[in-house]
Amino acid sequence: MSDAAERGRPGRENPGRATAVPHHWYDDEAGPVVRPYAMTRGRTSAAGRHRLDLIAVVVPEPAADDPGRDQSLSPEHVEIVERCSEQPQSIAELAAGLDLPVGVVRVLVGDLVDEELVHVTRPVPPAQLPDVSILREVINGLRAL
Amino acid sequence: MAFGRSSRKKTPVEPVTLKILVAGGFGVGKTTLVGAVSEIRPLRTEEVLTEAGRPVDDLHGVEAKTTTTVAMDFGRITLREDLVLYLFGTPGQDRFWFLWDELAQGALGAVVLADTRRLEDSFAAIDYFERRGIPFTVAVNCFEGARRYPVETVRAALDLDPEVELVLCDARDRESVKSVLVAVVEHALVLADRAHASAAT
Ligand SMILES: Nc1nc2c(ncn2[C@@H]2O[C@H](COP(=O)(O)OP(=O)(O)OP(=O)(O)O)[C@@H](O)[C@H]2O)c(=O)[nH]1
Ligand SMILES: [Mg+2]
Numbered sequence: 001m002s003d004a005a006e007r008g009r010p011g012r013e014n015p016g017r018a019t020a021v022p023h024h025w026y027d028d029e030a031g032p033v034v035r036p037y038a039m040t041r042g043r044t045s046a047a048g049r050h051r052l053d054l055i056a057v058v059v060p061e062p063a064a065d066d067p068g069r070d071q072s073l074s075p076e077h078v079e080i081v082e083r084c085s086e087q088p089q090s091i092a093e094l095a096a097g098l099d100l101p102v103g104v105v106r107v108l109v110g111d112l113v114d115e116e117l118v119h120v121t122r123p124v125p126p127a128q129l130p131d132v133s134i135l136r137e138v139i140n141g142l143r144a145l
Numbered sequence: 146m147a148f149g150r151s152s153r154k155k156t157p158v159e160p161v162t163l164k165i166l167v168a169g170g171f172g173v174g175k176t177t178l179v180g181a182v183s184e185i186r187p188l189r190t191e192e193v194l195t196e197a198g199r200p201v202d203d204l205h206g207v208e209a210k211t212t213t214t215v216a217m218d219f220g221r222i223t224l225r226e227d228l229v230l231y232l233f234g235t236p237g238q239d240r241f242w243f244l245w246d247e248l249a250q251g252a253l254g255a256v257v258l259a260d261t262r263r264l265e266d267s268f269a270a271i272d273y274f275e276r277r278g279i280p281f282t283v284a285v286n287c288f289e290g291a292r293r294y295p296v297e298t299v300r301a302a303l304d305l306d307p308e309v310e311l312v313l314c315d316a317r318d319r320e321s322v323k324s325v326l327v328a329v330v331e332h333a334l335v336l337a338d339r340a341h342a343s344a345a346t
Contacts, residue, residue, distance in 0.1 A: 057229075059157050145224075
């Protein structure tokens with residue numbers, strides 16, 4: 001097990017003591033872990049809402065032409081809209097590009113969906129058989145790379 | 146629906162997105178493999194996890210959480226404007242198995258990278274994909290200095306189902322990795338064809 005994994009285990013500093021979480025509680029590599037949740041005002045992926053798949057793609061709505069006008073949007077919200085306006089991006093790409101945890105991106109994108117500034121594509125549901133013609137296209141596409 | 150400001154820009158293309166997982170033991174070359182074919186510099190995406198069910202007090206108005214950070218390799222291959230393949234390197238440590246479940250959902254298939262010097266490191270991944278019926282291909286990453294074994298010997302050591310393909314690869318080499326991915330999708334295609342055929346009868 002790597003150092004990073006050990007470091008990422010917050011329990012080590014406060015074994016079993018969730019009530020005594022110090023405010024400097026963060027992990028060297030990841031930076032503060034509390035700040036991103038401040039950005040979402042403490043919300044985690046909204047309850048009752050469909051959990052956005054990592055490869056679900058965020059597509060701006062025409063109404064998102066000028067996301068800056070909406071006062072309730074944070075700079076991160078605006079940046080998500082701007083990135084996706086250039087080219088629709090997946091949740092995973094946004095998380096990597098913005099350097100934010102996936103859970104935070106899910107919440108922010110959920111807000112934008114509620115505001116009808118973006119919609120999100122649904123990847124093929126897991127139980128469904130993959131479309132054979134799509135698989136053929138993937139093979140051809142890979143060969144042609 | 147009428148929007149006040151109809152599209153000045155062309156409507157964005159909504160791509161079909163697919164994913165392939167890259168699994169295997171510690172240091173077997175997962176990050177290297179993803180980087181060899183990804184068109185974006187190897188990105189690592191991180192998931193913050195909440196340990197559910199543990200009572201926590203509020204911390205400066207921010208919900209206090211038991212969190213940990215997991216790095217996942219992540220790559221993108223745009224096959225066409227409307228067809229995008231994502232690669233996810235699965236986190237290796239056992240305590241992140243539950244993350245695999247999310248990654249595996251809807252995955253088109255998986256690569257299990259193996260190193261002949263430490264074949265046992267790939268058993269867990271093979272078991273995982275077998276049990277979930279996710280199409281996978283075993284790719285033996287050929288490190289210099291590692292003894293070469295006949296493919297049949299490796300297959301036997303891994304106790305692979307005859308249908309599962311085993312290929313040799315160099316995780317640093319784009320062409321080599323491309324053919325590994327093609328092998329995964331071809332296997333998925335065979336299984337999907339069969340499933341459609343049996344559904345039709
Ligand atoms: N010679 C040789 N070296 C390789 C090959 N693939 C990977 N390496 C090297 O092996 C080391 C480990 O490769 P990584 O791609 O980081 O392996 P990993 O599976 O991502 O490792 P973890 O994420 O730590 O589990 C690196 O130093 C690579 O440069 C290969 O095909 N041949
Ligand atoms: Mg790695």
